[in-house]
Amino acid sequence: MTFPSPLTGVVPPVCTPLTPEREVDVRSLLRLVDHLVAGGVHGLFVLGSTSEAAYLTDRQRALVVETVAGHLGGRLPLLAGAIDMTTPRVLDHVRAVAAAGADAVVVTAPFYTRTHPAEIARHYRLVAAASPVPVLAYDIPVAVHSKLPAELVLELAADGVLAGLKDSSGDMTGFRQVLTGLQAHAGASGFSVLTGSETVVDAALAMGADGAVPGLANVDPHGYVRLYRLCRAGDQERARAEQDRLCALFGLVGVGAPARMGGSSSGLGAFKAALHLRGIIDCPATAEPQVPLSPEEVERVGKFLAAAGLL
Template structure:
């Protein structure tokens, strides 16, 4: 499938269901994909943060990419993370996921080694030169410890290196600079600007963003698609109410006790617990060494689902 230019709508970062032994649970993964497609999503993003890509082996990443692209066929575009520390390793992932059938790749800045903006630009240019599919930048400073400057993103977009941006930086001013800069630049066409926020989708769309990549959309794809459609229709009062419902639902990520687990364990554990409670996946286990939710914490996730009308 050719990725629409720009890609719009809700593109969930697909969770990776695992067996109790820590292997990819392909039947659950495909049920999750069907759950998302039934919700009306515009695309799927596998092997990102919500997919636990950092915890998966290269073999497991390939299993995920092949399973999802093979199941979806050409129904919606599949974006796949090619996320690693250096350009050569990223190019290995690009080769793997595109051979599996991915329609675009999503790439962070390099990490571990400290990088200069010139090196980040070189990383994206080399990746785009050798990728057979479009490259979407992933701005994730919390994990890669460098921020993609708006001016660099726009420069790479204008020269055709980047086809889009998934912004999970939390920098609303920088995000707005990309949105307005892409709209105003005569050399930028078909560039997708997507927010990774669960909580500010209505605000991002009001700014002019093309769509959203919210992890919580795994749990409630229908809710996010409805929010997107309300924003596109200009019904901002109803959109605000839909966003506030989703903000309340997102409270499930606080079910985990911060004294004994990190925010990633709590959030991914909550998403998977919710999917298990909804009957979508067989097992809510997260990859090691993440700390699992307790039965009491899972019960609190269930209360969030019930309050949102999802149980």
């Protein structure tokens, strides 16, 4: 399909259901895609952090993109992560996901070694020059240890290098600088600014964001689509109430005991447990070496779902 300019709305970063043997569960993935489409989302993003892309083999990554692209059949824009340490490796992923059916790619700054902003800019320019599909920047310093400076994003937007930004930095000041800076860059028209936050979507949209990429939308796509529509309609009171409900539901990411697991194990484990409890995926397994939730922690996830009216 033609990639929209700008991309707007709710674009969930799709979880990757796994079998107990840690292979991609294609049947569950198809059910999850149907669940999200039925929720009214405006696009899908595979092979991001919530998709556990860092844990998947290249074979598994290709299977995810081919499965989702084939099932969507062009009904919605499909973004795919092309995430790796260096430019040559990213370019390999770009070619693979574009060939598998992705409408756009989402790319982080290089990582592993410390990277200068000039190198980050060169990275994006090289990727965009070789990519057959639009390139969005993924600002996620917790994973790559580099924050994308607002002035760099604006420069690349104005030059037509980037088609958009997925901001998962948690830096609302920098996020606002990008939004306000775009107004002074006529060459950046059509550039999409998307928040990766679950908990401040209403505030991001009020600042001028085009949409959101919330992991919790896997669990409650209807809620995030409802929130987006309320914000666009200017119904601030009901939008705030919906955001507050989603913030309470987001508490499920903290069910895992921090003494025995990290935040990724707890958060992704909770998303998958919720999807399993809702009957959408067959198995809540996360990729190795993440630690699985205990039965007691899964029970707590169920309580969050019940409180949000989802069970």
